[in-house]
Amino acid sequence: MPKETLIRGPVYVLEDNIDTDLLIPACYLNLVPTIPEEYRKLGSYALAGLPETFPKFASNADGTTPYPIVIGGRNFGCGSSREHAPIALGAAGAKAVVAQSYARIFFRNSVATGEVFPLESETRLCGEFKTGDLAEVDIPKNTITRLADGKVFALKPVGAVAPVIAAGGMFAYAREIGMIKR
């Protein structure tokens, strides 16, 4: 099922080179994402690798996050191929990451799973938002808006993977184009 394309809520602001060990530390890789209970647990550990100077990301009582939008700098998701990384964000309730650029496996895993939209900003946004600011991401319009003053920032068009994202992931896309049955 194609996902909602208008995302509104507080943002969680990160920096450059957010690696997969920060996104989900290896001690939690004993959890298997296809087991529903462990999927939820992964969400509660999203960004648990960050230094203590960062506010807790999955800070809701039920282990989810109050931040549907994550903002990063360059090379977001570098490191491991662990699909647990985009899954942890998605399981926590994040809907989109907006970063200047991505490490390719994280981007690919985000698209393939349909867990989060990996969106690229035209400009660096780490300094334009602070954690807790309200924002609205409009995917068809390729924009993110800072709601406090209405300032609009451009996102790059999604490009070649747009059909996979629109379909909701790799399997949905493959079924749409007849690569696999059902």
Add this chain to the structure above:
Amino acid sequence: MTITEKILARESGAKLVSPGDNIWAKCGMLLTHDVCGPGTIGIFHREFGKDAKVFDREKIVILPDHYIYTADEKAHRNVDTLRAFVKEQGLPYFYDPGTASYCGVCHVALPELGHVRPGETIFGTDSHTCTHGALGAFATGIGNTDAGFIMGTGKLLVKVPTTLRFVLDGELPSYLSAKDLILHIIGDIGVDGATYCAMEFTGSAIDALSIEERCTICNMAVEAGAKNGIIAPDQKTFDYVRARTAKPFEPLYSDPDAKVAAEYRYDVSKLEPVVAKPHLPDNKALARDCRGVKIDQVYIGSCTGGKLEDFVMAAKIMKGRKVAVRTLLVPATRQVEQGLADTQIGGQSLRAIFEAAGVEPIAPPSCAACLGGPVDTFGRTHGHEVVVSTTNRNFIGRMGSKDSQVYLASPYTAAASALTGHITDPRDV
């Protein structure tokens, strides 16, 4: 076309592919392990049905290696999940921990076992799958969903990467290793310097490297963001592969006029030993400029720095000397472990050299502390340890503790630092 483009063209049935093309490539080998295998299997069954069969039993290799020597119950359950799947599907290539078939670190074991062949496509649920480009294969890391997809279809949608060529010439000095070369390159181009690209390594210095050392170079291509690292196969490659498998393969090579996005040239004879300082692999510094860094621990192991030749390098430095800090050795595989006993320097086995130097009891093969792992993992950091490590990543918390600091280095530099207790250029010991 480049070697990468040629492999992808052949495996997608196209005459010609260009960087940026999205193609359906056939999978020559799918590799998974205990951390990502169970999730991959879960996706495979969810999407293709509980009675589904894998696309080709001969083309799946399962090498548990991450969380083997731990009391963690879920880790054990995950290996049990692999065992059940192997039985259900009748998979021939499963290397079960606790049996004689167990190998250890998947990226060292895969070529050892003859599962890597020039010209093939290898997909693995581990970012360091790019290691296998060292034998002239197209090899890249993927997630569970893509791996589950391959299990069912034998294919994957792949974007053809643009190629960056690295030409390494000159004679490698005795105090330098492949690890220094790749740390230099990553330091120069940055941790996202090769994002979405193929890194092709060539030149007389690459020709002169052993297969293991070539693996070290390609292994860390992902640390610059690359999709794959690749080295054209040569007689050394064919001899290595032929000694391990009788399966046929068809090597491919870059055309002399193949277009690349950029070319970087190095004279390796002029390079010096380096480290990557915390907390990124591109944070390059000369080892001799870090003499002031006191260390608590040295770690030699992993798919990057736990091969037999890595231990030979370390032993050359440690022979007849004593370590000054806690020194942890984890041979990557059973074969490497056996090599510690069978390989001698000056009439003394590597194991004997290390034991006489006062290292900690040598751990059994696995990924161990390279990526932290469960709390009882051998060598995992728990406090403010400063570590010199032959592994591949030095992110915050990578080896366990968020407060520890990891310096990536060659086996020579790691061993020299173990002797002095501070970061040490191997020329100084």
